[in-house]
Amino acid sequence: MYxxxxxxxxxxxxxxxxxxxxxxxxxxxxxxxxxxxxxxxxPPDSFxxxxxxxxxYINFFVSRSFLNETxxxxxxxxxxxxxxxxxxxxxxxxxxxxxxxxxHIGHIRNSVIGDTxxxxxxxxxxxxxxxxxxxxxxxxxxxxxxxLENFKFDxxxxxxxxxxxxxxxxxxxxxxxxxxxxxxxxxxxxxETGDPETNKKFKDAIDTAMEGIKESLRRINIHHDKFxxxxxxxxxxxxxxxxxxxxxxxxAMIKDGALMVDxxxxxxxxxxxxxxxxxxxxxxTRDLSYxxxxxxxxxxxxDILGADHKLISSQLKAMLRILGLKEPxxxxxxxxxxxxxxxxxxxxxxxxxxxxxDEVEKAAYEVVAKKLPEKDEDxxxxxxxxVSIGAVRYDIIRISPEKAxxxxxxxxxxxxxxxxxxxxxxxxxxxxxxxxxxxxxxAFEVFDPNVLLEEQEIALIKKLSGFxxxxxxxxxxxxxxxxAIYARELADAFNQFYRYVPVLDAEPEFRAARLALVxxxxxxxxxxxxxxxxxxxxxx
RNA sequence: GGGCUCGUGGCUUAGCUUGGAUAUAGCGCCGGGCUUCUAACCCGGAUGUCGAGGGUUCGAAUCCCUCCGGGCCCGCCA
Numbered sequence: 227m228y229x230x231x232x233x234x235x236x237x238x239x240x241x242x243x244x245x246x247x248x249x250x251x252x253x254x255x256x257x258x259x260x261x262x263x264x265x266x267x268x269p270p271d272s273f274x275x276x277x278x279x280x281x282x283y284i285n286f287f288v289s290r291s292f293l294n295e296t297x298x299x300x301x302x303x304x305x306x307x308x309x310x311x312x313x314x315x316x317x318x319x320x321x322x323x324x325x326x327x328x329x330h331i332g333h334i335r336n337s338v339i340g341d342t343x344x345x346x347x348x349x350x351x352x353x354x355x356x357x358x359x360x361x362x363x364x365x366x367x368x369x370x371x372x373x374l375e376n377f378k379f380d381x382x383x384x385x386x387x388x389x390x391x392x393x394x395x396x397x398x399x400x401x402x403x404x405x406x407x408x409x410x411x412x413x414x415x416x417x418e419t420g421d422p423e424t425n426k427k428f429k430d431a432i433d434t435a436m437e438g439i440k441e442s443l444r445r446i447n448i449h450h451d452k453f454x455x456x457x458x459x460x461x462x463x464x465x466x467x468x469x470x471x472x473x474x475x476x477x478a479m480i481k482d483g484a485l486m487v488d489x490x491x492x493x494x495x496x497x498x499x500x501x502x503x504x505x506x507x508x509x510x511t512r513d514l515s516y517x518x519x520x521x522x523x524x525x526x527x528x529d530i531l532g533a534d535h536k537l538i539s540s541q542l543k544a545m546l547r548i549l550g551l552k553e554p555x556x557x558x559x560x561x562x563x564x565x566x567x568x569x570x571x572x573x574x575x576x577x578x579x580x581x582x583x584d585e586v587e588k589a590a591y592e593v594v595a596k597k598l599p600e601k602d603e604d605x606x607x608x609x610x611x612x613v614s615i616g617a618v619r620y621d622i623i624r625i626s627p628e629k630a631x632x633x634x635x636x637x638x639x640x641x642x643x644x645x646x647x648x649x650x651x652x653x654x655x656x657x658x659x660x661x662x663x664x665x666x667x668x669a670f671e672v673f674d675p676n677v678l679l680e681e682q683e684i685a686l687i688k689k690l691s692g693f694x695x696x697x698x699x700x701x702x703x704x705x706x707x708x709x710a711i712y713a714r715e716l717a718d719a720f721n722q723f724y725r726y727v728p729v730l731d732a733e734p735e736f737r738a739a740r741l742a743l744v745x746x747x748x749x750x751x752x753x754x755x756x757x758x759x760x761x762x763x764x765x766x
Numbered sequence: 767g768g769g770c771u772c773g774u775g776g777c778u779u780a781g782c783u784u785g786g787a788u789a790u791a792g793c794g795c796c797g798g799g800c801u802u803c804u805a806a807c808c809c810g811g812a813u814g815u816c817g818a819g820g821g822u823u824c825g826a827a828u829c830c831c832u833c834c835g836g837g838c839c840c841g842c843c844a
Contacts, residue, residue, distance in 0.1 A: 658804055
């Protein structure tokens with residue numbers, strides 16, 4: 227029963243003092259520790275009950291009043307427990323996959339990281355707006371538009387998948403018969419000039435693909451507040467203004483008719499092309515305008531980007547800094563590859579998010595049917611749905627974004643590991659106890675938290691108290707996996723309590739306090755799951 | 767070739783920013799636990815040169831250097 231102050235002021239202080247003291251006076255760490263210890267004065271009624279020396283360490287123990295306060299606060303704050311008081315508007319951009327096919331398992335790593343961070347930041351107090359940036363001016367969309375005129379659009383398929391089929395066919399054809407390439411160039415040029423007929427074709431193609439993409443996102447509890455089209459910055463003149471502005475910089479240069487900037491002095495060897503020799507803009511130029519536009523509307527900008535954007539995003543940041551504009555905070559996640567190599571929509575080599583969800587849901591259904599054979603069909607389907615979505619989201623978010631992963635079907639459909647279902651199950655257990663208590667008319671509004679003295683009870687309360695800290699760290703460092711780990715540890719603590727401490731069969735005074743603790747667990751498990759975008763079921 | 771990044775038991779992984787107590791947890795493996803609130807659970811055990819080597823330090827998984835291995839990037843593409 228001890229609280230580690232590793233991350234807290236006290237231990238940092240004692241450690242620092244100990245180190246400084248050692249260097250200055252050549253004393254042993256243990257002696258320093260003793261001196262500090264001798265001078266510790268704990269005020270009565272504080273959240274620290276006592277301090278104990280252990281060699282070079284000083285351990286502080288939490289007090290009863292801290293534990294009691296935690297329980298009472300959770301019951302008082304309910305679904306708001308864990309909310310922090312940060313302020314400000316955040317625009318968080320995530321997913322932003324090109325609308326040339328369905329989301330694949332690499333894209334949803336972006337989506338899940340982005341959506342979880344949006345939820346974490348919201349809980350941390352920020353006003354969060356999520357955006358999907360639609361790259362409608364790239365060549366790949368022109369290929370889709372050209373493809374729609376030359377290949378069959380399979381109406382029997384989900385729309386984004388049908389678009390992908392057209393896109394793949396078009397690419398194959400463009401490689402085989404090079405003479406069609408100018409047709410695509412012509413489409414691109416027409417779109418850039420704003421030809422109404424071409425505009426409509428692009429809008430139809432993109433809307434079609436986006437309809438399917440949004441459907442997939444909705445399935446995993448993800449929604450975007452705003453969809454921003456890249457072309458609006460070209461049409462609105464922002465991109466031209468940006469190019470004119472950059473032209474005036476000392477570091478700007480014209481090489482073979484193209485406008486470039488030198489970024490050597492900021493550690494980037496590659497010079498950045500801002501404007502093509504034909505006067506048109508590039509992706510990065512439009513991205514500069516997009517960020518300038520976003521910056522005006524918020525206090526913090528956060529972009530979730532794949533590892534292939536590392537160079538381009540550092541160029542973007544450097545450029546914004548040079549222009550005196552606000553820079554985004556960028557969360558880079560590494561690639562999800564297939565055992566046979568990296569994925570490519572263009573080549574048709576990918577596993578779609580839909581396919582993954584279908585397979586995982588199928589596997590989940592089999593597990594449910596085996597574990598709960600007496601339940602009706604509707605129940606089994608519902609459970610399979612939220613368990614599979616939870617499992618997919620949890621499996622993605624538990625891994626640090628900077629870790630590259632290789633997709634594995636066997637692991638993807640494995641429910642035996644301690645993932646989301648484990649946490650959901652713990653929540654359902656807690657709900658079950660509360661439900662039974664209500665059915666039996668057992669009240670627990672009045673209770674004495676001082677009777678919660680069992681080792682498992684104290685461990686559980688301490689774990690409950692850590693939720694705010696988890697939100698704080700996850701939101702500050704933009705590390706959503708912190709929360710995934712916390713949720714699992716909380717479920718772990720609850721299950722140990724559940725196993726060792728009887729609730730409904732306990733003596734009335736213990737029963738009331740323990741029911742309150744179960745209620746606390748239920749609340750915080752639900753809050754943690756909600757922040758992870760995972761359903762907290764009342765039964766499963 | 768240059769830049770960035772990752773390397774922790776058989777597998778997956780936490781910790782690394784800010785050096786400190788027996789290196790976190792899961793899967794798998796071995797053994798135990800359902801007449802008791804949902805066993806998708808709980809308990810115990812085995813398994814580690816923290817990629818390698820050097821350096822800094824009283825002390826290194828953590829900081830610095832070199833090397834090895836994997837990934838990503840290096841286009842008037844996005």
